[in-house]
Amino acid sequence: MDILRVIIAILLPPLGVFLQVGLGASFWLNLLLTLLGYFPGVLHAVWVIAKK
Numbered sequence: 001m002d003i004l005r006v007i008i009a010i011l012l013p014p015l016g017v018f019l020q021v022g023l024g025a026s027f028w029l030n031l032l033l034t035l036l037g038y039f040p041g042v043l044h045a046v047w048v049i050a051k052k
Helices: 002-011 013-021 025-036 038-051
Strands: none
Touching: 002 013, 002 038, 013 025, 013 038, 025 038
């Protein structure tokens, strides 16, 4: 299941974080990072998924 979440995180970073942690602070931070730049959002999403 984590491989699927990582693939989703690469395509849509906030969705990958949402599937992992829900609507918490990590989700909103990732949404902000993705809006500021796609690559920081992807890095954060993969880090959140790998951390759990």
